[in-house]
Amino acid sequence: MSRTQLLPTRWFPLAVGAATAATLLLGTAAEATSPTPGRHGTATARPAASAYYTPSQAKAKLRQAGITWRASKRCEDKNRNGCTSFQGIRRTTVDGVIDLRHASHCWIVITGAAEIPPHKTEGAYTHGKGYKVDIALGDCINKYIVNHSRTTRGSKRVAGTVEYLREGNHWDITYRPTGSTAPASRAWPTLRSGSRGHAVATAQQLLGVKADGRYGPATARAVKAFQRGHRLGADGIVGPATWQRLAPTLRTGAHGTPVRALQTQLRRHGARIGVDGAYGKATAVAVRAFQRGHRLTADGITGPTTWQRLLTTG
Template sequence: MNGKPATPPFSACWTRLAVGAATAATVVLGTAAQATAATATPAAASVYYTPAQAKAKLREAGITWRSSRNCENKNKNGCTSFQGIRRATVDGVIALKRASRCTIVITGAAEIPPHKTTGTYTHGKGYKVDVALNPCVNRYIPQHARKIGSATWAAGSVEYLRESNHWDIKYKGGTGPTTPAGRAWPTLGAGSRGHAVTTAQQLLRIKADGRYGPATGQAVKTFQRKHRLAADGVLGPATWQRLAPTLRSGAHGSAVRALQAQLRRHGARIAVDGRYGKATATAVRTFQRGRHLTPDGITGPTTWRRLLTAN
């Protein structure tokens, strides 16, 4: 690959699909959309990155790629090619990198062999990438997506299939949310202030003053080491996932007090007594209904995220 725009060798038999008045018409890209950047229509040009553009975006995000044969030929087995890669696919991998803070290594992209060639969402049509397995990615995806099969997870329009030596990731409609509810955990670090910091301090069982100073940073590092996370002192998604426990009726302690304080911030008239009784469960259900969540009265990851990020 020489970095110049190239024509994705897709089938020329795609047609326009009428979706109806509610969604107007969705155009399934045909031959004209496969032209090079120099001759493509503006609409088509917005759908794909050229190989050079894709590699520049990935490199800027700290994402690397490799192939077993050290090649970039779209039509050759063992290569990793960005010829005909969709923008949403590249942007989706970058979103995964930023949300997870994991090392991301792409081992397959828009090349045709040895991947499946039938269907809409294929590697050859630019919808999929393969990402090498590593402990961070292997932990992050199951924690932030819902399981839909024996080795398959989904978050929004993104599907993750764990195979023997890589994650096969399909970006059907965009980058997808970084979490199933579409709201990421807040990322907190030195200098952060506010209610989310207070909640983190309560969960860490340290002085809760709402300021992310050295003591809070050290407490986060200690917690991260205990749970075998990267001890960087930054409270991001992976740390929140371990720090904020799932709570339900009958629970008690500092985590329940942190929850009750958050519920009061959102208007609940309950006592901050550390007991997950009927009043707390009712307040959780009321909050969940107001955010279109399942009103089960259980405070799991999705409810915690919304409590921490909702105004």
């Protein structure tokens, strides 16, 4: 919370083990009814339930990810200053914080969530509407946010549809809907003899030849052989049609050379993952973090659009 003094760290376990009267008040009670309290405690219509986690669901997800939370007044009342409430928190907000935890490998402590006071109530993307969280400052998370976002107007930083604002003793983070800002279109990179760089190295990995990032005779031969095998024009140029066959859609459970090529690209973009050829949880988290940072649908599936962004940015 930005206007109240934070509790000492000895209260962390109380927040993490929240099976208390406050949980009964805001968890069980909120889950049993569909309305969400308005600014002055009156019931207001609640949007589709699928867009939200209940307080108990949100806390269970956060606890499983190793994320803690605290409030200066040890309460969870959405309409009371000094509380930290998950009543009316959006799924995308909770999932976004969890992705941040996994991608950064930093400890994260939530100090503000979907409560209304003392946060402002105007605007489309507010705390009260479930789009924002506040997290405590820390050397690890501070460095990660600065290194994985860019500055915009004033002191605000952005990474795709995620906005960061450093306010006093915390980061104010806004998780805007993925479709709120349209991503710029991207094309596949065109590679031919003489080309160099990371996209060439990825193509070489996918082709199973030495990945030195230089498009020489051996790479040209491998490309032509691949094109003939897939009934494409064997011109030795890696264009859109060749890329679409060469870079398959990958998801959790995939294995092999294409996954290693993907993991190498993700590492180039800052992901802290191994290159083991197994599309497991860490790889899926890294993909979602990359997608969020480039205004793509954060579904953890590496399809054509995600491949294009990996190959043409950074």
